[in-house]
Amino acid sequence: MLNEAESSRRRELQRRAYAAGGGVSEAELAELRDLDARAAPIVEPEEQAPSVASEPADPSSTPEPVARGGDEGHPPSRVGDAVPEEDEAREEASDDAEEHVAPDGRRRPRVPILVLSTLVALVLGFAGAWMLLNRADTPTMTADQASAMAEIEKTARFDPGSIVYLGEKYDASVWRATSDDGAKVCVAIHVADRNEYQCTTPPEDADDSPFSEPVGVSLSQVDGEKQWSYWATLVSDITEREVLVIQRYDMSAGFDWRSQFTEGELEQIEKLTAQGVAPEYLQVVGYDADVPVFISQAGRPCVYVVDPTSDAAVESCEPDDGVYILSVGSTTYEVRETPSRGPMLTVVRTGG
Incomplete structure (x- = not known):
């Protein structure tokens, strides 16, 4: 067991041996080892500090400081880890160990903790952005609109x-x-x-039919001399939004x-109108060069063409086996009704 003077001497040698820029001679190093060996047996287990500070009490496991030569003139050398002291020295070492270990643990958290923290930050970031975007995309109702919704x-x-305001136009x-x-x-x-x-069952996701009923509603409103018809429809864009x-x-x-109609077609229609044909029911079936051929849906279907030599209207209102036939000089016009493409014109020329 060390007396007060020996304990004081041991602490002085430890400070010189392990302090920054300090050093001891070979003789002083031997003295320190002797004091450490004499102090070690009296350390009781229940009084030991945490293992990170108390384990080096065994001299054989204590890192040896490199001594300076003293009289030989060797340069001083620095030592590594501190050796704990008895009583208050051991408490000081324990405090120092806690001060050094705790910051180091904060600097290097375990990898799973880092990964978890990163994932939580990403999830919170995306969720926050999603909520902000939704708030920005939701328009604000006026007092009149709120009353109408009620x-x-x-x-x-x-x-x-379930009712949500979408917007106004x-x-x-x-x-x-x-x-x-x-x-x-x-x-x-x-x-x-x-x-x-209007409430509608939305089409199934697998229903690609262009004729499926859309989700929408219509309304008519008279505004002065105008009668407006409104449509509001929900559709999906290419991103399914x-x-x-x-x-x-x-x-x-x-x-x-x-x-x-073009100007040229209107000139031909005026000639047909002069001979009693209702112009608003006419439709161009096709052309023979620059001569238009018309079909009318007024009452019963008829096919018309203007004779370029006489400006007379030539008509056919009696189909032959579903084919309307017009003859103008050496040219025959055949108009046939088809189920999928509508009326089709065929021009047949005879003679030289």
Whole structure:
């Protein structure tokens, strides 16, 4: 067992041996070893610090410091790990060990913890972006639109809480909802003081038919001299994302039959009109050079052509086995009705 003076001497040698820039001579190193050996047997197990600081108490396992030569003039050398002291020295070593081990554990977490932390950060990041995008994509309703939605919910049998405002165009506001516990998709539209809604079973994913019924609703609204017809339809884009389409058409605009013909065709139609043919029912079947051949659907089908030599109208209203035949000079025009391609014109020339 060491007395107070020996313990003080041992601590001094340890500080010199293991402090930065310090060093001991060969004689001092031997003295330190002797003091360590004398101090080791009295260390009781229950008083030992954690293993990271107390295990080096065995002199045989203590890293040996490199001594400086003292009188021989050898340069001082630095040593590695600290050797624990008895009593307070051991406590100091334990504190130092905790101070060094804890930061090192923080600097190098285990790989699974790093991987888990990274995955959690990615999931939270994507979820946050998804929620922000959804908030940005959801339009805000005005007070009038909110009132219209409340009126629609009173009469429609939508699934509770399923109605969502989609947007507004052409003064038409549109909502999406579901009914029958999600079995049907519903679209509601509001224009001025009118509301309409329609619920439809959406087509199956495997149904590629172009004639499948779309999910949508229509509404008519009179605005002064105009009568508007509105359509709101839900369709899928190429990424299978649901997209709202709103359209409108002025039903009072009427149809100008002249807009479908060229100037040359209108000149021929005027000649036919002068001889009693109703122009609004005419349709061009085909051409013979620059001479148009017409068919009319007024009452009964008839085929017409204008004789270029006399400007007279030549007609055929009695088909022969489903074929309308017109003869103008040495040229014969045959118009045949087909089930898939409509009326087809054949030009037959005879003679020289």
